[in-house]
Amino acid sequence: MHVDPVPPVTTSKMMGLLEFLDDVGGREEVFRLARETNSEFGEILMVIKAAELLDLVVTPGGDVAVTPTGAKVLRGDVNTRKRQLKEQIKRLPLFQLVLRILKSSENGRADRESLFEAFRHHLPAEKPESLWETVIDWGRYSELLGYSRDDEELYLDQEN
Numbered sequence: 001m002h003v004d005p006v007p008p009v010t011t012s013k014m015m016g017l018l019e020f021l022d023d024v025g026g027r028e029e030v031f032r033l034a035r036e037t038n039s040e041f042g043e044i045l046m047v048i049k050a051a052e053l054l055d056l057v058v059t060p061g062g063d064v065a066v067t068p069t070g071a072k073v074l075r076g077d078v079n080t081r082k083r084q085l086k087e088q089i090k091r092l093p094l095f096q097l098v099l100r101i102l103k104s105s106e107n108g109r110a111d112r113e114s115l116f117e118a119f120r121h122h123l124p125a126e127k128p129e130s131l132w133e134t135v136i137d138w139g140r141y142s143e144l145l146g147y148s149r150d151d152e153e154l155y156l157d158q159e160n
Contacts, residue, residue, distance in 0.1 A: 006094050008130040009050035011085070011141040017047050018056060018066060018074050027065040054088040086142035095144070097122060098135055102145075102156050112152040 020037060021028055028036070034044040048064050051057040056070035066074070073084045089095050101110050101118055115135070116128040123131065139145025139154065146157040 006050065006053060006092060006131065006134050006138075008134050009047050010137050013047045014051045014054070014056065015073075015081070017044075017051055017064075018070050021057070021064065021066050021070075022074050026071070027063055029063050030059070031062070033064060053092060054085065056088070082142050085138075086144045089138055089142050089144055094123075094131065094135065095139070098139070098145070098154065099156075102154065107155075109148075109151075109153045109155040115154065 016037075020033070030044070030048065031041070033039075034041045037044065039047075048057060048059060051070070052059065054069075055067055056073060057064050058067055059065075069084070069088065073081050076084060090099070097118060098110075098115065101115065102108055112132060115132060119126065119128040119131045135145070135154065136147050139157070140147055143157050146155045147153070148155065
């Protein structure tokens with residue numbers, strides 16, 4: 001299974017990007033976006049890349065623009081946003097890997113070390129800690145995954 005890396009970006013930063021773009025008409029030049037949001041260029045590129053992976057934005061030329069999917073997420077209430085993002089997240093190879101591991105476990109759970117091992121195997125150039133934090137953030141926000149801090153375990157949330 002080929003697994004692409006996912007930038008270590010929080011869902012709140014992606015939602016902030018979408019809201020900013022919405023405020024300026026749905027499209028902005030990337031350098032201006034970095035300047036207007038007081039963000040480092042490298043940081044804003046990671047947020048854009050993460051949003052692109054979820055089909056929330058596209059980057060024609062030197063611009064970043066909201067996609068129809070991104071517009072749908074923006075227009076929804078909190079629960080609609082979560083459902084929409086859940087569907088997008090489930091398409092990512094990293095999350096397909098995590099879901100496969102959780103579904104194949106006896107109790108629908110996987111601890112940090114077993115997931116780190118899978119990350120090291122499938123994404124050897126990526127930092128497992130970074131992937132772990134992103135999986136927790138995106139999975140919890142979308143209500144795709146739950147996380148137990150006490151046990152450092154991820155688990156399937158509801159009917160996933």
